[in-house]
Amino acid sequence: AGILSEAAMSSAEKTEEEAGGGVEEAATSGAAEAAPRTSQVLVHPLVVFCILDHYIRRQEGQERVIGTLLGHRDEATGVVEISNAFAVPHTEKEAEVAVGQATNKTMYGLLSRVNSKEKIVGWYATSGDLDRPVNDSSTLIHDFYLQECEAPVHLVVDTSMREGVRLVAFSALADSVVGLDLDRAFGRLDCSLTFTDAERSLLDAMIAGVVDDRPFSTGDSLSVLPSQMDLVRDNVDDLLDLVDDVATYVDRVADGSKPHHPQAARHIADALATLPHLDASSLDAAFNKHMQDILMVSYLASLTKAQLAVTSKIHETF
Secondary structure, three states: OOOOOOEOOOOOOOOOOOOOOOOOOOOOOOOOOOOOOOOEEEEOHHHHHHHHHHHHOOOOOOOOOEEEEEEEEOOOOOEEEEEEEEEEOEEEEOOEEEEEHHHHHHHHHHHHHHOOOOEEEEEEEEEOOOOOOOOHHHHHHHHHHHOOOOOOEEEEEEOOOEOEOOEEEEEEOOOOOOOOOHHHHEEEEEEEEOOOHHHHHHHHHHHHOOOOOOOOOOOHHHHOOOOHHHHHHHHHHHHHHHHHHHHHHHHHHHOOOOOOOHHHHHHHHHHHHOOOOOOHHHHHHHHHHHHHHHHHHHHHHHHHHHHHHHHHHHHHHO
């Protein structure tokens, strides 16, 4: 953070002149329309990783870090889905708080070019004690984000990690929370993690590790992903296990040791009906053809990469 280009806010007791014009008081929105209701907050794993990484890289002596949350709000259901986040420098000194407005504006502008659908939905902070997740400085920062978006969400991440990943989310109970008691300023929201299929697959690979039998024992355990053939083998093994479970269930129903459920029988019949009627030789031929296509694409990609490297060297030389 170092020296901030702009000081965003201060305590209500100081004026802009005393802060040299670099501190802006959060404007109230009493005349504005009622803020949209927030019913639930969904957080993607990438957001948690960004926040924890920001906390690890914090300046010496800094107790907590803050940043901006990006995502989208479903106006119909009131669900806020947080899909990205970026760090914002700030300083806290007694009753005064300064936030890097220029950094916030620049980072949001750059990320908007990458994904224009992601909007500012709130801000995050870290805490080592979720029994006291907010403090008096939180009200000042929240008033700043009231100017950035409607009904900003305040997400607090527990950095102690004593009980795994713990998240709490809050929303403001008033148009302006500066000067209010913390119990009357923030209301807790339902907050949980959400995963896409790709995120879940990646997290499973990170947790399991592929270097040795001890996850996270080395740095390579986090960076090495299974090969395509390993994924195919694992998926086939899982499929065979499911087929064995179904076969065992059918055998027990047939010998009378397990009661018959018509709905389960329909599901099994529907699953069998979707199977293609192929013999082993036809299936092998289709699989080999698919593998040949993959190898051809991989070869062409490598050839293109080599050609680009040679062209770049030629331009540098001549």
